[in-house]
Amino acid sequence: MRTIDDLDVSGKRVFVRADLNVPLDGERITDDGRIRAALPTIVKLRERGARVIVAAHLGRPKGAPDPRYSLRPVAARLGELLGAEVAFAADTAGESARATAASLGDGQVALLENVRFEPGETSKDDAERGELADRFAELAELYVGDAFGAVHRKHASVYDLPGKLPHAVGGLVLTEVEVLRTLTADPRRPYAVVLGGSKVSDKLGVIDNLLGTADRILIGGGMVFTFLKAKGYEVGSSLLEADQLDTVRGYLERAEREGVEIVLPVDVVAAEKFAADAPHAPVDVEAIPADRMGLDIGPRSQELFAGKLADARTVFWNGPMGVFEMEPYAGGTRALARALVDSDAFTVVGGGDSAAAVRALGFDEEAFGHISTGGGASLEYLEGKDLPGIDALR
Numbered sequence: 001m002r003t004i005d006d007l008d009v010s011g012k013r014v015f016v017r018a019d020l021n022v023p024l025d026g027e028r029i030t031d032d033g034r035i036r037a038a039l040p041t042i043v044k045l046r047e048r049g050a051r052v053i054v055a056a057h058l059g060r061p062k063g064a065p066d067p068r069y070s071l072r073p074v075a076a077r078l079g080e081l082l083g084a085e086v087a088f089a090a091d092t093a094g095e096s097a098r099a100t101a102a103s104l105g106d107g108q109v110a111l112l113e114n115v116r117f118e119p120g121e122t123s124k125d126d127a128e129r130g131e132l133a134d135r136f137a138e139l140a141e142l143y144v145g146d147a148f149g150a151v152h153r154k155h156a157s158v159y160d161l162p163g164k165l166p167h168a169v170g171g172l173v174l175t176e177v178e179v180l181r182t183l184t185a186d187p188r189r190p191y192a193v194v195l196g197g198s199k200v201s202d203k204l205g206v207i208d209n210l211l212g213t214a215d216r217i218l219i220g221g222g223m224v225f226t227f228l229k230a231k232g233y234e235v236g237s238s239l240l241e242a243d244q245l246d247t248v249r250g251y252l253e254r255a256e257r258e259g260v261e262i263v264l265p266v267d268v269v270a271a272e273k274f275a276a277d278a279p280h281a282p283v284d285v286e287a288i289p290a291d292r293m294g295l296d297i298g299p300r301s302q303e304l305f306a307g308k309l310a311d312a313r314t315v316f317w318n319g320p321m322g323v324f325e326m327e328p329y330a331g332g333t334r335a336l337a338r339a340l341v342d343s344d345a346f347t348v349v350g351g352g353d354s355a356a357a358v359r360a361l362g363f364d365e366e367a368f369g370h371i372s373t374g375g376g377a378s379l380e381y382l383e384g385k386d387l388p389g390i391d392a393l394r
């Protein structure tokens with residue numbers, strides 16, 4: 001793969017696909033880790049006289065402009081971190097994007113509005129994505145793929161556009177892949193993988209492959225309840241992927257056959273509703289009340305999980321153990337992060353929210369082996385899957 005150093009960028013318009021999908025509270029960015037991680041590539045391009053057009057997604061809008069998912073606050077933060085003005089295009093690939101791109105001088109930076117405001121970005125139809133990629137290609141002369149957190153997405157700005165412009169891989173993608181490669185080659189064992197979070201349907205599938213490589217798989221977060229239900233427990237109004245129950249039963253059977261330990265919580269914090277001030281209490285997983293939802297793993301599970309990680313020599317963790325954004329449900333995630341910090345294992349934490357959680361709960365990033373900007377992307381990399389956003393750069 002060509003790197004930025006192989007491109008002659010001076011005076012050229014360079015389209016940089018970054019992952020700036022940061023957590024927001026209204027318009028306030030609650031963790032700017034992904035913006036910081038995107039800086040080195042942008043800075044390097046600026047220093048070399050490029051006209052940098054940054055593109056990114058935020059959240060999952062439905063292919064149309066939606067002010068809740070505007071990247072405008074991200075443009076402001078990017079400008080602060082760069083110490084330079086960042087021009088913001090009010091659309092993604094329309095008149096404003098074209099005018100903004102054309103107005104850039106050497107070393108200047110612009111951010112386009114959320115690429116997912118365009119239906120073509122995430123379309124399953126090759127022609128539709130191609131049409132949007134053509135419009136992106138008109139904005140720039142070169143392409144740099146640096147959105148590690150989104151390289152598992154076959155999307156127009158990630159997968160189709162690099163085919164239309166001379167391209168290079170960004171430094172963030174290179175660094176991430178270099179670290180994750182050490183986990184696929186020959187991880188020191190016991191190798192434990194911890195899965196949580198809320199993108200359950202996205203991430204359940206990785207278990208199939210992980211059963212072949214990990215020694216232990218610990219399940220927390222919103223992923224728990226599909227497992228508990230598959231084992232015959234009632235889960236109240238907790239997050240549930242009802243159409244995945246048979247698949248999960250299959251995983252449990254295979255794990256048993258192949259001697260891979262799947263560790264499930266023994267208790268959860270059950271709340272009356274999805275709110276910080278809702279009445280809540282730890283309950284055993286056999287006794288989740290029908291009108292309550294599980295929003296964290298419970299205290300006995302925290303201990304169980306810490307025990308299962310104590311002798312691990314490699315740990316990969318993606319997905320918070322609970323709704324850590326609300327203090328009453330942050331205990332599981334805090335305990336898990338503590339267990340990783342205390343262990344002698346090589347520890348990798350992946351995912352936008354997982355990385356944000358570690359920082360928000362006050363842990364020192366240096367205490368972990370690596371904090372990856374990608375959750376789903378690193379899981380798919382660890383599975384050995386082809387990643388569209390990397391394949392397109394070869």
Ligand SMILES: Nc1ncnc2c1ncn2[C@@H]1O[C@H](COP(=O)(O)OP(=O)(O)O)[C@@H](O)[C@H]1O
Nearest residue numbers: 197198199221222295322323351352353354375
């Ligand atoms: N039991 C649960 N029910 C609902 N949401 C949960 C639960 N546990 C964790 N979450 C949510 O999962 C989100 C993160 O999930 P995800 O995007 O999959 O992780 P990452 O970004 O680290 O890959 C957090 O916002 C957290 O509040």
Ligand SMILES: O=C(OP(=O)(O)O)[C@H](O)COP(=O)(O)O
Nearest residue numbers: 021149150351352374375376377
């Ligand atoms: O947040 C992201 O992934 P992650 O939650 O797996 O870390 C990426 O920005 C990809 O977003 P997507 O899962 O909506 O495609």
